[in-house]
Amino acid sequence: DAGVTQSPTHLIKTRGQQVTLRCSPKSGHDTVSWYQQALGQGPQFIFQYYEEEERQRGNFPDRFSGHQFPNYSSELNVNALLLGDSALYLCASSLKVAVEQETQYFGPGTRLLVL
Amino acid sequence: AQKITQTQPGMFVQEKEAVTLDCTYDTSDPSYGLFWYKQPSSGEMIFLIYQGSYDQQNATEGRYSLNFQKARKSANLVISASQLGDSAMYFCAMREGHNNDMRFGAGTRLTVKP
Secondary structure: OOOOEEEOOEEEEOOOOOEEEEEEOOOOOOEEEEEEEOOOOOOEEEEEEEOOEEEEEOOOOOOEEEEEOOOOOEEEEEOOOOHHHOEEEEEEEEOOOOHHHOOOEEOOOEEEEEO | OOOEEOOOOEEEEEOOOOEEEOOEEOOOOOOEEEEEEEEOOOOOOEEEEEEEOOOOOOOEEOOEEEEEEOOOOEEEEEEOOOOHHHOEEEEEEEEEOOOOOEEEOOOEEEEEEO
């Protein structure tokens, strides 16, 4: 049973560039959430996708956008990269149930460095 | 407003001993879930244990147990018989019933000494 997978594992970009991160959910899961984890901090919620729609968004600018495909996989796009976007980007998948019970399983993350 | 507070930036424990990692939370929603995750240096967040706000008993999963004190709004993680492989960052998180946003604390770095 494959867990959550993310690609690429590491990425180096320069300011102003655009980046796309990819996530495949755990088998049987239909919901994907994205988090940004800066060094030394806990993850911060970016947004969640369910049924190919963005269901909720955290406090992130419009430069951060996403997509969910019919096979439940998801992409996170970040435009006009800033130095402060350097972080570990985590994807988590879950099966949509009662919200408070929904356990999210995380992938290994993508480490993005913006120079 | 900070909803999850982990007051211990770092903790040390001797191998084979038990350790308690503290977590307090703040919510006015009567329905919520509390989660603990382990993050080794590799970066992946590993789910450990879940406690629902309506659960009558404290959750247990193997060597992990959650000391849930609802009135105090605390959800401490207890790790029994610590192993060297338990050395990692530990995060407490909460989901409120109306919210898809899972909020995380700042984490506690646990070091198990041989």
